[in-house]
Amino acid sequence: MAADSLVLLAADLAGGRVRVVDLTHTLSPDFPPIVLPPECGQSWPFRQEEISRYDDRGSGWYWNNFSCGEHTGTHFDAPAHWISGRDLPNGTTDTVPVQNLIGPACVIDCSAESAADADFLLTVEFLERWEARHGRIPTRAWVLMRTDWSKRTDPVAYQNLDETGQHTPGPSSEAVRFLVQERDVMGFGTETIGTDAGQAIHLKPPHPCHYYMHGAGRYGLQCLTNLDQLPPTGAIIICPPLKMLKGSGSPLRVLALVPG
Amino acid sequence: MVAHDDVVVTAPVTVPYSRYSVRNAHWFCAQALAGLLQSSGLPKSEIDGLCVGSFTLAPDSAIGLTQHLGVTVRWLDYLPLGGACGVVALRRALRAVQSGDAEVVACIGADTNHVDSFRQTLESFSVFARDAVFPYGSGGPNASFAFLTAYYMRLYGATREDFGKICIAQRDNALAYPNALFKKPLSMREYLEGRVIADPIHLFDCVMPCAGAEGFLVMSRRRAENLGLPYARVRSTCERHNAFPEDPIQMRGGWVLDRDRLYGSAGIEPCDVDFVQTYDDYPVMSAMQIEDLGFCEKGAAPEFIRRHTFTTEGSFPINTCGGQLSVGQAGCAAGFLGLVESIRQLSGRNLARPVPNARFGLAVGYGMITYDRGLCSAAAILSRADA
Amino acid sequence: MTAPFTRPKRKNPVLRTRLPLPPPGARSRAALGLSAAAAMGKFKLQVCEACRCVQYPPREACGSCLSPRLRWREQDGFGELLADTQVHLSQEPYFRERAPWRIGMVRLDAGPTVIVHLHSACGPAPCRVRVGARLDKAGQGVLIGFPVDEVANMADDRQLREMTCDPKFRKVLITDGKTAVGQALARTIIAAGADLVWVGQAEPWKRSAGLEALSALPQVAIVPLDLTDSSSVVEAAGSIGGRVDILINNAEVHRTYGISARNGTDAARLEMDVNYFGLLRLAQGFGPAMRGRAADGAAGATAWVNLLSIYALSNFPPHGTFSASKAAALSLSQALRAEMRGSGIRVINVFPGPIDDEWNQPLPPPKLAAEALAKSVVSALKDGVEDVYPGDVAQEWLARWEENPKVLERELTA
Numbered sequence A: 001m002a003a004d005s006l007v008l009l010a011a012d013l014a015g016g017r018v019r020v021v022d023l024t025h026t027l028s029p030d031f032p033p034i035v036l037p038p039e040c041g042q043s044w045p046f047r048q049e050e051i052s053r054y055d056d057r058g059s060g061w062y063w064n065n066f067s068c069g070e071h072t073g074t075h076f077d078a079p080a081h082w083i084s085g086r087d088l089p090n091g092t093t094d095t096v097p098v099q100n101l102i103g104p105a106c107v108i109d110c111s112a113e114s115a116a117d118a119d120f121l122l123t124v125e126f127l128e129r130w131e132a133r134h135g136r137i138p139t140r141a142w143v144l145m146r147t148d149w150s151k152r153t154d155p156v157a158y159q160n161l162d163e164t165g166q167h168t169p170g171p172s173s174e175a176v177r178f179l180v181q182e183r184d185v186m187g188f189g190t191e192t193i194g195t196d197a198g199q200a201i202h203l204k205p206p207h208p209c210h211y212y213m214h215g216a217g218r219y220g221l222q223c224l225t226n227l228d229q230l231p232p233t234g235a236i237i238i239c240p241p242l243k244m245l246k247g248s249g250s251p252l253r254v255l256a257l258v259p260g
Numbered sequence B: 001m002v003a004h005d006d007v008v009v010t011a012p013v014t015v016p017y018s019r020y021s022v023r024n025a026h027w028f029c030a031q032a033l034a035g036l037l038q039s040s041g042l043p044k045s046e047i048d049g050l051c052v053g054s055f056t057l058a059p060d061s062a063i064g065l066t067q068h069l070g071v072t073v074r075w076l077d078y079l080p081l082g083g084a085c086g087v088v089a090l091r092r093a094l095r096a097v098q099s100g101d102a103e104v105v106a107c108i109g110a111d112t113n114h115v116d117s118f119r120q121t122l123e124s125f126s127v128f129a130r131d132a133v134f135p136y137g138s139g140g141p142n143a144s145f146a147f148l149t150a151y152y153m154r155l156y157g158a159t160r161e162d163f164g165k166i167c168i169a170q171r172d173n174a175l176a177y178p179n180a181l182f183k184k185p186l187s188m189r190e191y192l193e194g195r196v197i198a199d200p201i202h203l204f205d206c207v208m209p210c211a212g213a214e215g216f217l218v219m220s221r222r223r224a225e226n227l228g229l230p231y232a233r234v235r236s237t238c239e240r241h242n243a244f245p246e247d248p249i250q251m252r253g254g255w256v257l258d259r260d261r262l263y264g265s266a267g268i269e270p271c272d273v274d275f276v277q278t279y280d281d282y283p284v285m286s287a288m289q290i291e292d293l294g295f296c297e298k299g300a301a302p303e304f305i306r307r308h309t310f311t312t313e314g315s316f317p318i319n320t321c322g323g324q325l326s327v328g329q330a331g332c333a334a335g336f337l338g339l340v341e342s343i344r345q346l347s348g349r350n351l352a353r354p355v356p357n358a359r360f361g362l363a364v365g366y367g368m369i370t371y372d373r374g375l376c377s378a379a380a381i382l383s384r385a386d387a
Numbered sequence C: 001m002t003a004p005f006t007r008p009k010r011k012n013p014v015l016r017t018r019l020p021l022p023p024p025g026a027r028s029r030a031a032l033g034l035s036a037a038a039a040m041g042k043f044k045l046q047v048c049e050a051c052r053c054v055q056y057p058p059r060e061a062c063g064s065c066l067s068p069r070l071r072w073r074e075q076d077g078f079g080e081l082l083a084d085t086q087v088h089l090s091q092e093p094y095f096r097e098r099a100p101w102r103i104g105m106v107r108l109d110a111g112p113t114v115i116v117h118l119h120s121a122c123g124p125a126p127c128r129v130r131v132g133a134r135l136d137k138a139g140q141g142v143l144i145g146f147p148v149d150e151v152a153n154m155a156d157d158r159q160l161r162e163m164t165c166d167p168k169f170r171k172v173l174i175t176d177g178k179t180a181v182g183q184a185l186a187r188t189i190i191a192a193g194a195d196l197v198w199v200g201q202a203e204p205w206k207r208s209a210g211l212e213a214l215s216a217l218p219q220v221a222i223v224p225l226d227l228t229d230s231s232s233v234v235e236a237a238g239s240i241g242g243r244v245d246i247l248i249n250n251a252e253v254h255r256t257y258g259i260s261a262r263n264g265t266d267a268a269r270l271e272m273d274v275n276y277f278g279l280l281r282l283a284q285g286f287g288p289a290m291r292g293r294a295a296d297g298a299a300g301a302t303a304w305v306n307l308l309s310i311y312a313l314s315n316f317p318p319h320g321t322f323s324a325s326k327a328a329a330l331s332l333s334q335a336l337r338a339e340m341r342g343s344g345i346r347v348i349n350v351f352p353g354p355i356d357d358e359w360n361q362p363l364p365p366p367k368l369a370a371e372a373l374a375k376s377v378v379s380a381l382k383d384g385v386e387d388v389y390p391g392d393v394a395q396e397w398l399a400r401w402e403e404n405p406k407v408l409e410r411e412l413t414a
């Protein structure tokens, strides 16, 4: 039976009946990294240094060295990223069970609300309204919060910083608890820098999405794009991080299989 | 031992000058030595002393030349003293012959001039020049002599016309000298209108660097007479280095310290001198030498110049072959030019323009501007054999 | 008075850019003492410790008493101009291109006779002059005769401008416009007559009110520039590198940790990435074009300024990793200076003491205000000085360091 479905999938992919949507931003030096106070440790932005380009440094080949933090560009948050998930088994990029990295996606469209209010918080009520329309969020699902934030190509607008910090949408503390405890989701994904809202340090607890998701051994995906090309339900995402020893996260390529 | 009075100079030789040469200094030395042998009729084996002045032999010096030229000598000297090397070579050779260290000394001043070699010579001329002159754009002695000339003119009221008079007379002398590079008469108007090099120095105040060689032989009078060589006698010589270091700017040379002895041992007075071969790298130096060697008081040269004429037939013949200003400055050969011309004048060589009845001649050496002034001053009084 | 330097005509784009030819740069080891002093804006000559005789040209032993104990000591430079000349024809290509060139012979009151480049406002001889030392386009010390009394537009003398890097009518890149120092630099250099000032902006999402105010000035243009990003440096160099006459690299990261106060290498690496590798990236990106334009007209490329720190001389342990990164930058800037010297581009290193900014907040005064630092940078450009130590703290450290670097190290580790 399972074998049959894979054969079917292959045929559907070949026939275009299943489309593959890339949910990943290009890793580039211009892509803004997370901003923390300068006295904090800093995540390296993505940087590329040429090793050789068919020249005296290597006549027949082109390649680069690159460097970046684990949480750069479109990236994966492992449970060990947060203090609440520090002692969980299989909480780092090398040990996360690969079975967890492919699963159904529920896309919650908050784009209108985010456009109206950069500090928009996704609430339980909002989720229940979504379920009323699209059905209950299944167990082990990846819940993706669509805000169209990825369409802000100007890094200044994307970061949206002012003197009180960053202003980007995210989930409320209650919504996260609801997803983890009531719906048993696999992970939560956003288009912004952080699975939490820009002002989430003022929530209870601070950074609830990081706190509860990782505390429960669940994952985060950030800086996603093209969520507007996914149906509310029915897509499957594939999101394996690099297998780095004891990694807290990793830049990755996130793909979605979409019927169509 | 040979008596001082019995040492003579003979066989004056000039290797024709050229503005530039593809030959190196060794070639010019070889030509000079060949000329000395030919002129004296001596075989090479008879030359037992060699004294060479050159700036462009590097990395060789006189010793390398012995092998290059195939001469075996028992006395050797190397004197890269520029404008003083002729007189100083004569002094050294004279003592060698006198003391019996050598019997026949070949003295040669030779330098080549490639397209860029003048600049290179300047660049490596001295540590002081490299540190404290060359970076100031003077690019050679022109600017140093511009300072001296300007100061001299201001102090003693000399005019450009005064200097022009010397230059024009020398050019006139050069017209009869076959090896001079400048063969066109020079008018005062041309002199005054010559392009400015470093004011107040204009084009015709400057010598032209070139390639060439000069040489002569030093031997005992008996030897010269046995060989049947016409010669000139060496009556007196002097040299002085780094005289008056306390002078803020050079307005006098070391001759001032030595002139009494110079004339005294020659047994003559300045008025007995029939011609002077000044070291004329710039006309202001001729003026200073006229003063410092006792022909007039310090500062009186402008008036002296106005009073005298300087061609071979003139009242005070100067640089009878044209001097460096008209013949060219072939590096260290320039330090020999006046001596070689003096030997010719005093040994009855076939000259187009002899100084009438010349008995005593004075040849002056000066040079080595390693910083702000010429460090060497030298002079030799020669006489006719019968004087 | 000196004729004021007026805005050079726009370059004819059809003509070949004149190649930089330095004046003669060879010096004896002894003479390098003059260059070393001139690099710091001082005129020093060797003075015999035994007989007090002042020496020139530089030498190995006293010309009077032969003592080898010659010390470089500052001179007031007063003297008498004995003679002066305009050199119209030189053997040296540098001076041929710039003929006529005025030089003079000066008898210093201190004793020696010196040959000097002569300021146009001097003379004619005889007259009193004051001799000073400057660095020439070969980066070597030379002497200049100045008029005793200040005249109008003194800095505009054509020959003097060859020795200095006056910002007047020049185009300047300031690599970081977000700091108070960067903004003060921009304003000061505009006040000094710069035509155009590009200010670098990294991480545009971090707003800077100061930079926004600065960008309202007509002479200011913002250029994206992040020294940690090679591609950003290459892009900036590609777009403006061929026009920058003065580059002021003020971008720096300053963290206030020693070794044990901060685990890991992230802060130290960031310091190195900007302070050291940033300079390397800039030098590779902007160096070649600047070298090529070092003789490009009367206001061509002229100077490269590195904002270092007095801590580059000796480590200040509470800011240990920062000190190390500045020491690395100092070392690299010496290599840059060597590579630039052939062209005549001056590399100026600035060694300020603590700047009055947030990273030095806990340090007691005196601290250097951004405006004071900017002023000293512009003065260094105008004077053509190579090493600048602005502020009281820097001066004190320098004095201690010159006296005995090992003692200074002990003092700092006490």
Ligand SMILES: [Zn+2]
Pocket (backbone or CB within 6 Å): C048, C049, C050, C051, C052, C053, C062, C063, C064, C065, C066, C067
């Ligand atoms: Zn002494």
